[in-house]
Amino acid sequence: MMTRRASSLATILLGTLIPAFTAQATATFAWFDYQASGKAPQVAEGHFSNPILPGFYPDPSITRKDDTYYLVNSSFAYTPGLPIFESQDLVHWELAGHALNRPSQVTFDNLNTSRGIFAPTIRYHDGLFYIITTAVDAGGNFIITAKDPAGPWSDPVWLPEVGGIDPDLFIDDDGRAYIAHNDAPPGEPLYDGHRAVWMWEIDLDTLKVKPDTRKLLINGGVDISKQPVWIEGPHIYHVNGWYYLTCAEGGTSVNHSQVVFRTRSLSEPFVPYENNPILTQRDRPQSDITSTGHADFVQTPQGDWWSVFLATRPYEGNHYNTGRETFILPLTWSEGWPHLLPAGEPVPKTLPMPENASPDKTTFAERSRHFRDEFDKGALDPQWLGLNTFERSWVAAENGALRLSPVTDSLVVSEQSAFLGKRQQHMQFTASAKLEETQPGTTAGLVVFQNRRYHYFLGVKKAGSQRLAFVEKVEDGKVTRVAETTLEGEGPLVLTVENQQKALQFSVTDTKTNQQIIVGKPLPATLVSTQTAGGFVGALIGLHARASGE
Template sequence: MKKKFSISILSGVVLLSVLTVPFPSCNMGTKAELPSFASDSLVAHFDYFTYKGDDDFYKENPLPGDDYYYNPILPGWYSDPSVCTDGKNYFLVTSTFSYYPGVPIFHSTDMLNWKQVGHVLDRPEQLPLDGQRTSEGIFAPAISYNPHNQTWYMITTNIRRGNFFVKTKDPFGSWSDPVWLPEVGGIDPSFFFDEDGKAYIVNNDVPDGGSTYEGHRAIRVREFDVETDKTIGESIMLVNGGVNLADKPIWIEGPHLYKINGSYYLMCAEGGTSENHREVIFKGNTPMGKFLPWDKNPILTQLHLDPNRPLPVTCAGHADLIQKDNGQWWSVFLACRPIDNKFENLGRETFMLPVRWSKDGFPYMTKGDELISGIIQMEGVKRESGTTFGNFEKNDGFDTPELGMEWTTLRGAATELYSLTENPGFLTLRCADVASNELKSPAFVGRRLQHHKFECTTSMYFTPQTAAEMAGVLLMKDEGHQYFMAVEKDGDQVQISLKKIKTNVVETLASQPLKPTDDSIDLKVTSTGTHFSFYYATGGGSWKLLAEGVEAYYLSTAQSFGFTGTTIGLYASNKLYEFNN
């Protein structure tokens, strides 16, 4: 059933009654007659939200068997993946930057079928993000399992606060409060638990003697005491600059230590996270060094390939290795799927490839001109329904008391700004006194874009009373790159408009007047991958075009920079815009 509010306003109080009409894709519940926010602030009520991927690659290239999967395995901006296992269960985490909750955690028993089971950082005390920009916050989480104490660890960087870890005996449940590591500098820390019970932290930091050029960094190691949760001894430099310091390599980062067949391997990313991104490997006899680079590095990259190749996968790197229970080695890593080498609206996504071993004992994922394939076979595993990859459709009728795991907010839980229980079956958003370009928590509930071609729809009940009140659908890249399809008031006229939000300018791209009505207004966004179109409908009528051919490039990482992809969602505000960031 599709739900309908009948809204009237008497002396500043919103009175609601609820009707129902058929709507086939959502399972609707009953409604309260009066939202608790009504006497406090005007609110917008969202009936449902649908997301449907429609990428050509998946339609034109069906999987050849039930032991195949599509790359990326986690489409959309699931970047900096890390994976670990206790021999039976596999867990994978990715970065979330300034979005809340932090660090989604996925579980699998076969490495092909993944399901999100929660977030590692799901409490405010674990995730202080106040005042941080969209691409700040949580960088490069690394998840590890210590068999000596049967404990799972997740260590990461909060870019404004420093490095910390959390731990748990049950990764399906809650994780500890942060244990901060002020003596571990830089970014991208990762645990290594050796066979003898000793533990180590490797991380990116400044080289001995300081940096001598822009991007000159080092990989360092410290021993760690699992009994006291403290580091031991001094920080030792393992890698200065990268594979070859004479080449002045930049941004050596994302380190992971492994012990394989009696040897220690140190794997790192190099070259920055754009087109020059690559993965490199070093080998040593102890966790404290000396580590020597393989003479055939890099072990994963696409940087040297023809940029005009069909369906390019770029920026590949920041990998982690995992051995399955059958002995096979696999790697998860980040990469991008740009259109025309500039439309990177999906951000850095999680890919997975099998690992091969050289005759001289080094792992690698690509060599020469090998392409990262979009279709991979994993023998001995059967693909289940509800996979995380390919074209899929998600319909949310807002019928549960908590948001689904795909939803996210900015810089905090924002639970004082939205409700799923005051009017069950609706997402109710308060018109907050926070603008979407401020470094605060706006009344914005969004999800990642996961396809180049997609369609999103929602139905909203909202009647603005002042020029400051607005609600609708927001496409968010960062504070200075947004599109907002808004219902708002211009003088005495209620209208729907499309706004292009820049760092210090708001441009109205299109607007249409709306007739006074107690009915809902339906909103739709479609994408061709390079352009967006925006539609609306009133009273259950047919779709009307608001704007078409709106450039997606404006929200691309290649244009706006930053580490996230684009997020789409529902937004309400009682503030025009803040231009003081």
């Protein structure tokens, strides 16, 4: 379900309205259906569940305008980019739009899936929304602005002076503004993972960095003698006469943590909190929620504080397919320091609702348990993601059908492919798509996708007078056909992948006979986990068409 505003913006979320298909159709899908399996989480009356945004929604940043909250996530090389959510109560979130939705803003051509847009910061000030972020290997750090967070957002103002990643925009009470960011340390790194946090002053009127204002805030981390790694994701706040700097430390995996520093003046050094970290799960190695960090804070109109942050839900060791997800916790202040979670305590899976939250509404997490698209809106649902570019000449929607025209003969190549994917948001799920037609020379089907070098493909293609269904495994870029079966007759097919515990089972159902044909044995889901494939994204379930080569 989309909000009215999100629905009205659906036509621009991928840059333009999907064109009517005028060229020869090559693969036609009638619908796509994704459904979580197993029981829904048990949530007591007056409570809500963590994560608030299940699936690949990492590096959350949050701001507030009046009584409405806005949240943005990293999107890496997927388009549209920078998803923006809005909420009235921090519990019920709706997708408002995407800040990056056109090629004039940025391009990710030929990038690895885990490059592109890293941890953004969203802020509201004096009638204008700001997002500052990094396009890794695609231009560096930039700022975009909008009067409405649903868009349109401006083209980027690039910040060539600001190196590194994860920029923060802090606007002080006097209107002066600053950028804090991760970058290389002063001098030569002392050890692997040695990074630093730097700060610049920026002119909000011109969005230009003020020259000669660069200042070192943190070298290494809380205690450089202990060789802390990957100090990043900085955010600065001004609270009760103190300036607080909070950062992620330890790397965005099982050693991830959130640390905090403070100072009375930005011209003086930041001092670390003696009880750091204020959030981590690294002291709970068997926890089913791990890797907590990359937090951002927000204050409610009533004066309460909350923090959004990322965490993961592994199912076998550190394997997880749902990516780094957005969680939330109340934040309290004691003796002049913020507190999130006592050492050794698990991240709660449910929380009491804030006083102004309505228990009668459905949450984003609840709605995510079932997604169905019958391609009858004239525009792609905003949950669909493409690879690298905003160009969509290979996809069209009309009369309740999605038509894909092959661009490449493989998903392994770095070039733009005819692929659309929806986030995997649950450990157990069933996803199906009705394939109406594949023309000779075309292979089409269902993909479970982590990146180009790690994915599964259930494909169907013409084979003389018959059709061939097969499962292809791509592991470290090596393509192996692990199963195939010949299909008799003609007519639509329903392609299905079922996540059974730690395995994926593929099947094809003939809609005329209703006969289900299992294609191959169950395959390990760990192949498409972040732990196996590397990178920073979660798995997608998608549709793909390719040239068969005949």
